[in-house]
Amino acid sequence: MPxxxxxxxxxxxxxxxxxxxxxxxxxxxxxxPILDAAGTVVDxxxxxxxxxxxxxxxxxxxxxxxxxxxxxxxxxxxxxDFLRDTFLSDAPAHRxxxxxxxxxxxxxxxxxxxxxxxxxxTFTDGNDQPRTTVEQALRESQARExxxxxxxxxxxxxxxxxxxxxxxxxxxxxxPSNLVELANTxxxxxxxxxxxxxxxxxxxxxxxxxxxxxFDTLLDQVRTTEEPxxxxxxxxxLQRNGRTETVYWDFIYLPMYDAEGKANGVLTVASDVTAQxxxxxxIEEKERQTxxxxxxxxxxxxxxxxxxxxxxxxxxxxxxxxxxxxARVAERTKELHHAQTSEQQxxxxxxxxxxxxxxxxxxxxxxxxxxxGPEYVVELINEPSAVILGTIREKIQGRPIFEALPTLRGQGxxxxxxxxxxxxxxxxxxxxxxxxxxxxxxxxxxxxVRAAYLPWRDAHGEIMxxxxxxxxVTAQxxxxxxxxxLNENLTVALQETKLQREQLRVLTDxxxxxxxxxxxxxxxxxxxxxYRAWFNRDPAALxxxxxxxxxxxxxxxxxxxxxxxxxxxxxxxxxSRMVYREDFIKYIHTDYIPDExxxxxxGFYTLVTDITEQALARHQMENSQLxxxxLNExxxxxxxxxxxxxxxxxxxxxxxxxxxxxxDNFIYTASHDLKAPITNIEGLLRLLEDVLPDTxxxxxxxxxxxxxxxxxxxxxxxxxxxxxxxxxxxxxxxxPATSTALAPILHDVRQDLQPLFAExxxxxxxxxxxxPTLVMxxxxxxxxxxNLVSNALKxxxxxxxxxxxxxxxxEDDRRVLRVQDFGLGLAKAQQVxxxxxxxxxxxxxxxxGVGLYMVKKMxxxxxxxxxxxxxxxxxxxxxxxxxx
Numbered sequence: 001m002p003x004x005x006x007x008x009x010x011x012x013x014x015x016x017x018x019x020x021x022x023x024x025x026x027x028x029x030x031x032x033p034i035l036d037a038a039g040t041v042v043d044x045x046x047x048x049x050x051x052x053x054x055x056x057x058x059x060x061x062x063x064x065x066x067x068x069x070x071x072x073x074x075x076x077x078x079x080x081d082f083l084r085d086t087f088l089s090d091a092p093a094h095r096x097x098x099x100x101x102x103x104x105x106x107x108x109x110x111x112x113x114x115x116x117x118x119x120x121x122t123f124t125d126g127n128d129q130p131r132t133t134v135e136q137a138l139r140e141s142q143a144r145e146x147x148x149x150x151x152x153x154x155x156x157x158x159x160x161x162x163x164x165x166x167x168x169x170x171x172x173x174x175x176p177s178n179l180v181e182l183a184n185t186x187x188x189x190x191x192x193x194x195x196x197x198x199x200x201x202x203x204x205x206x207x208x209x210x211x212x213x214x215f216d217t218l219l220d221q222v223r224t225t226e227e228p229x230x231x232x233x234x235x236x237x238l239q240r241n242g243r244t245e246t247v248y249w250d251f252i253y254l255p256m257y258d259a260e261g262k263a264n265g266v267l268t269v270a271s272d273v274t275a276q277x278x279x280x281x282x283i284e285e286k287e288r289q290t291x292x293x294x295x296x297x298x299x300x301x302x303x304x305x306x307x308x309x310x311x312x313x314x315x316x317x318x319x320x321x322x323x324x325x326x327a328r329v330a331e332r333t334k335e336l337h338h339a340q341t342s343e344q345q346x347x348x349x350x351x352x353x354x355x356x357x358x359x360x361x362x363x364x365x366x367x368x369x370x371x372x373g374p375e376y377v378v379e380l381i382n383e384p385s386a387v388i389l390g391t392i393r394e395k396i397q398g399r400p401i402f403e404a405l406p407t408l409r410g411q412g413x414x415x416x417x418x419x420x421x422x423x424x425x426x427x428x429x430x431x432x433x434x435x436x437x438x439x440x441x442x443x444x445x446x447x448x449v450r451a452a453y454l455p456w457r458d459a460h461g462e463i464m465x466x467x468x469x470x471x472x473v474t475a476q477x478x479x480x481x482x483x484x485x486l487n488e489n490l491t492v493a494l495q496e497t498k499l500q501r502e503q504l505r506v507l508t509d510x511x512x513x514x515x516x517x518x519x520x521x522x523x524x525x526x527x528x529x530x531y532r533a534w535f536n537r538d539p540a541a542l543x544x545x546x547x548x549x550x551x552x553x554x555x556x557x558x559x560x561x562x563x564x565x566x567x568x569x570x571x572x573x574x575x576s577r578m579v580y581r582e583d584f585i586k587y588i589h590t591d592y593i594p595d596e597x598x599x600x601x602x603g604f605y606t607l608v609t610d611i612t613e614q615a616l617a618r619h620q621m622e623n624s625q626l627x628x629x630x631l632n633e634x635x636x637x638x639x640x641x642x643x644x645x646x647x648x649x650x651x652x653x654x655x656x657x658x659x660x661x662x663x664d665n666f667i668y669t670a671s672h673d674l675k676a677p678i679t680n681i682e683g684l685l686r687l688l689e690d691v692l693p694d695t696x697x698x699x700x701x702x703x704x705x706x707x708x709x710x711x712x713x714x715x716x717x718x719x720x721x722x723x724x725x726x727x728x729x730x731x732x733x734x735x736p737a738t739s740t741a742l743a744p745i746l747h748d749v750r751q752d753l754q755p756l757f758a759e760x761x762x763x764x765x766x767x768x769x770x771x772p773t774l775v776m777x778x779x780x781x782x783x784x785x786x787n788l789v790s791n792a793l794k795x796x797x798x799x800x801x802x803x804x805x806x807x808x809x810x811e812d813d814r815r816v817l818r819v820q821d822f823g824l825g826l827a828k829a830q831q832v833x834x835x836x837x838x839x840x841x842x843x844x845x846x847x848x849g850v851g852l853y854m855v856k857k858m859x860x861x862x863x864x865x866x867x868x869x870x871x872x873x874x875x876x877x878x879x880x881x882x883x884x
Contacts, residue, residue, distance in 0.1 A: 027053030027108075027125070032118040033087055034066065038200075041084045043068045047118060056106075056125045073101035086112045087119045167482025168511060169272070172256060174265040177202040178219050181265065190247065190272055192240030209239050219266050222253040226263045229253040233277050248277040252510050269510030275475050366471040366621045367449075370456055373465055375400045376417055388449065388472050390437015394873070407436040416453055420466045426453045428470075430477055447474040450618065452625065457632070459639030469625055471617055480589065480609070514608035517595070520567060522547045525603065534580065554579040559590070566592035566604040575611065587615035682713050740778045742768045742808060742817075749785050756793045762802035764789065771808040771815040774882050776862040784858055785819070787851045788878055792821035797873070814881045822875035826868070834868060 021028055031044035044067040046059075054061060063070065067080065074080040079097055086093045092113040099106040110123040169187040173180060180199055188195045191207060198206030204216060213236055222229050231251050237244050251270035255263040367385035371378060378396050386393045389405060396404035402414070411433055416426050430448045437445060451470030455463045508515045509529035517526035523546050527539040535542075535550060547563075548556040555578045565572055573591045580586065593605040689696070689706065696702045746766055756762070774781060789804055796802035805820045826834065835856040859866045863883055870876035 021050040024050060025052055025124075027056045027121075027123045029053050029057075029121045029123075030115070030118055031067065031083070031121070033084075041087065044083060044119065053123075056108075056123075071099065071102055071104070074099070077101070082110075083112065083119060083121075087114050090114045167478075169251075169268070169270040171268045172265055173203055173219055173268070174256075176220070176223075178204070178216060178266070180206055187270075190238075192238060207238065209237055209244070213237065218253060222255055222266050223263050226255045228255070233273060235277075246274070247272060248274045250512065254506060267506060269506070271510075271512055365617060366469060367451075369401075369468045371401055371417065371466040371468070372456075374421060376402065376466060378404065379465065384471070385468075388435070388437075388447070390435045390445075394871075398871075405436070407434060417466050420453045420455055421463060423455055423463060425455070427451070430473060431470075447472055448477040449473065454625075457636075459636040459643075461636075469621060471621060473614065476589075476611065476614055484591065512610075514606070516606045516608075517603060518547055518563070518606060519603040520601070522563060524550065534584075534586075551578070552580050562590070562592060563604070566594055567601055569594050569596060569601050575615075577615075586610060587612045678713060678717055682710075682717070685710055685713065738777060739773045739775055740781050741773050742781075743772060745778065745782050745785060746806060748782065749789055752786065753790055753793060756790065760793050760796060760802050762793050762796070762804065764804040764806065766806050768806065768808040768817075771810050771817075771884075774808075774815060774817065776858075776864070776882065780858040780862065784855050784880070787855050788819045791851070792819070792823060796821070796823040810884065811881075813884050815884050817880040817882070818877055819880075820875065820877040825872045825874050825876055826870040827872045835866070 028048070028050040029046070030048040032047055033041045034043040034045055036042050046063045046065075046067070049057070049059060049061055049063070053059070059070070067083070068075060071079070077097075077099065079095075079099065082093070082095050082097075092111065094109070094111045097106070097108045097110055099108070106125070108123045108125065110121060112119060112121045114120075167186065169190055170182075170184045171180065171187050172182040180201060180203055183191075183196075183199070185195055188197070193206070203219075204211055210216070215236065218229055218231075221227075229252070231249060231253075234249050234251070236247050236249065238247055239245075249270045250273050251268060254267045254269075256265035256267050258264045362382050365384065367388050368380070368382045369378065369385045370380040377398065377400050379398075381393050381397065383393065386396075389396075389408075391405060402409050413433075419426055428449070428451050431451055432446070432448055435445050435447055449470050450473050451468055453466055453468045456465040456467040458464045505528070511528065512530065514530045514534065515526075515528040516524055516531070519525050523544055524542045525544075527542045529539060531537070531539045531542060531550075537550075542550055551559075558576050558578060562572060562574060571593055573589065575587070575589050578586050578588055587610075589609040589611045591605075591607040593607075594601050595603045595605065685706065692702075696706070743766070746764075746768070750757070750764060757764070776784075785806075789806075792804045793802050800822065803822050806818070807820075808815060808817045810816075835852050856866050859880055859882075865881045867879050868876055869879070
């Protein structure tokens, strides 16, 4: 051993490493990773390149670009994945890389290893060395691999477009956390989220409201058992538009596999069936309400029968007393009875027919609206029509429709109504309309309706308005538009590779439509899973069979001529009634799409959608229209009969007027004469109670009889008192009226009703400065105002303190007094009976049904008139008009 080898080694100079890197023939590069917000490596940044690396890669010493910015195709070739995985594994790795893209033609032999917070690479340029046969083969193999990748990416992009345009929700979830790997635009629209938000994140992080709803459990079950799962009408609660909404689904979960054939994810295909579920629930609720109503009607009938029995017993007790009175008034009331009976029967028939018509409108499953006059005032609107318009019936009833719903302006309805008002009938299959109903329902603002607008005529055939009937077809139109968009993609997708066909099979099997392909011989070459439910056969068993053998002779005869046109190259769609079997009849919407290649039609695609429910609803609407027309004609006939009856009544009114005074005098005399017998009967009943032993109160036979007799006497006593008051009004008819000041009378009425004001918390405002006096006796004016104000205080809406406003104005040559309240109000049918004798329209408050009859009589005796305008639940306004 030389002596100098025993000397201590000399330390390396500081320039040794930089010099070594400059002299190395191999390329050396040092990267640091670029991370996103979640900490995932998304790219690398250049930190150092030695001269050999700069020469081989044609880069400067400090590139300003990133790795993927310089070589974007590396994400497809796998080169970027190699760098990322090596950095994350912290273990050395090597790779032979052929990079023929982005203007490069490189063959590099790469060694890589993580170095602290970065990645160190060394590589040699294989292009500088002779290529062996193996290397040449490897380059050719990688070239073929890149071409295959490009083709696969092309096919993947086409399949992705099919998924994106599908009218159903499609998503892929990976791993135990159910990471969202893929979701199409329909899925995000249903979720109520921006497109692609949450990709790569767990499903329950993207939609935290799904926690506890069971969807993650079903996904885990399908992934672990590798068994598909189908769900129908399953509810989910989603946070959309700032509120929780319930969405119902028909869906299928299918396991997804990795390269080793192990299930590591789930493919979901779902359809939003919320509208169908809610419609079914609404029908079930209506059936339940109908059953409850029937039960209430039965109970009411039983109660009425019981009351009738009690009344019959009471009438038997009073029959002898009534016989004398009836004999004395029979002759004088003969003409009046005959005329009133004829009028009453006619009116009852008219009211019955009107009620039938109203019931048809209210219970119809489609929309009905009646618009009166050239202003198109909403006379009647049923609930389905209000739902479509996104409004509440009470808010628009009695108002011009374009004033109540300004959104409808400018959409062409003005011209349509004008045509109908001129006598035309206008029908729309799919009328597009924009509504303002996002605040009133879950329906979209943009909608489509199938509607018919007809002239609304009176008894003389004169047009008095517009009648509209129809129903909404938005869901069907949107579904057809989505299916048509899907058709174009399916035409291309069905011709792709075996992998695409399998994926397309999964998609088409999940769609709620029949999708098939027929060749020129009209034999099935493709049929999706939906055929199984319709024809009870495996779709695979249909392949090669003639369409007539599958659908039957009757159905084939219906569609054969359309198939001729499709095989001639015509793209068409149609609706038809199909009799597949005696017990299986469907209404369908069909699309035929010719498969034309190289100028030759080789077959055609067929898409069949079930529209049975819509067709049946349309037929029901048409039948109801005929029923409404028949009822209108019957009402017109009844109106003619009423007109004739009124003429007869006018002739008899003159005779009746002459007998009225005699009848009033007789009523007064009869009521006066009957007081003594009734008083005697009441005294006898009390004496009978006194002389009977105390056990009579518990006797099951005697006690009810005496109680009914006492109640009958009390009712008869009240009736006699009312008759006396009514008869006094006629005696005052000829007395001269005087000018009476309003303000003092109102002050006295307020004082008399002060306890009722205090009990109800009511308030009364007065504005009578324009006409401070009225021509009417002070006694009668006070009685009129007392009745009207006390009624306003008694018939108030629960939870709202009564408010009464009294005003008087001069209008033309009349003094008009108005008494307005904001209480319970009256329906139109009730207003007709309001001023009749012994009529009580609200029974929860004590009364006799005589007050308003007497008010009307006193006003008319003073030469005035009284009318009422009222809306149920909003209040009433009584208008009294007197000569100035």
